[in-house]
Amino acid sequence: DGGITQSPKYLFRKEGQNVTLSCEQNLNHDAMYWYRQDPGQGLRLIYYSQIVNDFQKGDIAEGYSVSREKKESFPLTVTSAQKNPTAFYLCASSIGLGKTDEQFFGPGTRLTVL
Amino acid sequence: EDQVTQSPEALRLQEGESSSLNCSYTVSGLRGLFWYRQDPGKGPEFLFTLYSAGEEKEKERLKATLTKKESFLHITAPKPEDSATYLCAVLRKDSGYALNFGKGTSLLVTP
Numbered sequence: 001d002g003g004i005t006q007s008p009k010y011l012f013r014k015e016g017q018n019v020t021l022s023c024e025q026n027l028n029h030d031a032m033y034w035y036r037q038d039p040g041q042g043l044r045l046i047y048y049s050q051i052v053n054d055f056q057k058g059d060i061a062e063g064y065s066v067s068r069e070k071k072e073s074f075p076l077t078v079t080s081a082q083k084n085p086t087a088f089y090l091c092a093s094s095i096g097l098g099k100t101d102e103q104f105f106g107p108g109t110r111l112t113v114l
Numbered sequence: 115e116d117q118v119t120q121s122p123e124a125l126r127l128q129e130g131e132s133s134s135l136n137c138s139y140t141v142s143g144l145r146g147l148f149w150y151r152q153d154p155g156k157g158p159e160f161l162f163t164l165y166s167a168g169e170e171k172e173k174e175r176l177k178a179t180l181t182k183k184e185s186f187l188h189i190t191a192p193k194p195e196d197s198a199t200y201l202c203a204v205l206r207k208d209s210g211y212a213l214n215f216g217k218g219t220s221l222l223v224t225p
Contacts, residue, residue, distance in 0.1 A: 043213070043215040058212065094211065105158045106157050
């Protein structure tokens, strides 16, 4: 089955630690995105990548980092510099390359900072 | 700056009671408007894409329509399983075709 997987589903982190959230897709999509969702707010864009080995900052990139070494994978690292990391993180992908097709979302990772 | 506003924030319906959700937007050139359904603790599930004013899409009890300023998601004779948060989003001109989301409408359908 084609789709997007995110792991882990739940993640707990102590203050001062970096953590990496996994996102994998087997849809052969070029574009991948990371969004953050907080209660009462819309999804906000953290980073996006339109092609392998290239990525761009979104609206709230401070305290986060990404890599795109493979087409299928777009991991997100939440660093200790992120002041309010507790949130629901969603990864998405789309065909990309300038096409306005729908984005498909993964199941999400809920990160809690203790 | 592109903006997406959804109303109402929350809606409670009785089973079979039809209604509409609103999504108003301000964008400098609409490239696409999307509707998603999100269940608690899960990722959004794609419902519809609308590209131009006058366009309509249907799926089971849901029908999405688009004008130059807003989109409506009409729910006909809803069932309890339609309870979810419905998200509206527009494609951004910048940011590699990322989506600009509204805050969503939380729908509860009671038996």
